[in-house]
Amino acid sequence: MALYIVGDIQGCHKELKALLEKAKFDKNKDQLWSAGDIVARGSDSLATIEFLQSLGDSFNSVLGNHDLHLMSIYYGIKKAKKSDKLDNLLASKNINSIIEWLAQFPLMLPLPDGKSYLSHAGISPQWTLTQAIENAQFVEKRLRAKDREKWLTRMYGNTPNSWHQVATKTERFRFTVNAFTRMRFCYQDGSLEFDCKSSPEDAPKDVKPWFTLLTEEQKNITWYFGHWAALMGETGLKNIIALDTGCVWGNHLTMIKVKSGKLLTQNSYL
Template structure:
């Protein structure tokens, strides 16, 4: 009998809601595999406790890296200054800070589930990428983040260009483009160029912008893509698409979906921060 897998949307330091959600999952299947769509930390009140909990789940759980997770690594290395809405000091001042950061930077950028029938990323993929290429490009970033000099890669990942994929990209441009797609992508122009300005839901998009997953040329149509990152999009369940960020940190819900049958488990959250 195959193991059940639950995927959980952006936690962002909402530890109490995560504990409640995990208890509900354990009541259904205490041996289920738990995967996270990234952004374990930041903006919520208990980023440290969240990291400790997910790390302590051991081999039962894993998480892809989100933009807030990478932001924590950047702040910890003095590459970025903390933002007003950050809630990362608890991690940065923790006695096991180095152990937690080392664990975090060894998380994957993408996870193929059930032999590639499902693909978990934090934000999106370029239309030109198929599942195999996505996993390969994610692996390039994972290799960089797991090196002793990983801070050099983080130092050069910031910026919006190049905003469209080309196979011949090299160096920092290649790294930046891959990371931006996997951790920041929401809308694209019809030619696949990423737009980083619009953060509203899909219904509010102007005619010249398309949600990345609706590009007709998308090469990952043959698998189910699972992602978070887009709280204004909310929970979306399609035949080959699962969107899981339901705005826990903004007063929404923390959501888990069981992949075998699309069972939804949710926990209501208080509003920890205002999105405005």
């Protein structure tokens, strides 16, 4: 059995299929995990989801910001933009079950080695590993509950941007979602910065990539993540593995074979 982790698919169905063919992926014995952002902005989010669902228990994922945003659009909390390219997906006769399928995925996943984790954007430098796990579970429980819509309504906003300012359940929910699905840069104290989406070289001097502010505990963890296409897979750290390489923007889709560390890529068809 091989475990593969793929970066942000974002509806790039054809590229995903081609990449799995390169890997000779066998759903009867291999596992495919996604770093989140399964949908949105790519050419066919519906076909992507239908294919991933066909993999059954051979597929797992963490939630990304676009996946959560799709849920909000479904509930009428937000409106889809033309650039989201979600019309076919939202019009699907199976949209109800698709939303339920998405909602069962977590914000972070432990890898089988017990020393590595996967999340869409990373781990907050202000958290211990235990806090990250507990806060992920706090959000996951609410996304799977009957009052999911209420919590999705509370999800949007940039405050509080520091874990040390969190005082209510709503603030805990929002900060946790932002840390796991939106984070790229942080200020020196580990608080979240939301405006800069560039590469680290082009960022303002007062912000740093989240993975350069890790605690001693976090430095001993291997972390797989997506979300940050501008990195193009480069972090400069062996234990911090970036998998979003901007397929949806015309670059390529990246997947890693976990045990060997081998990277496989598929150029975008754009």
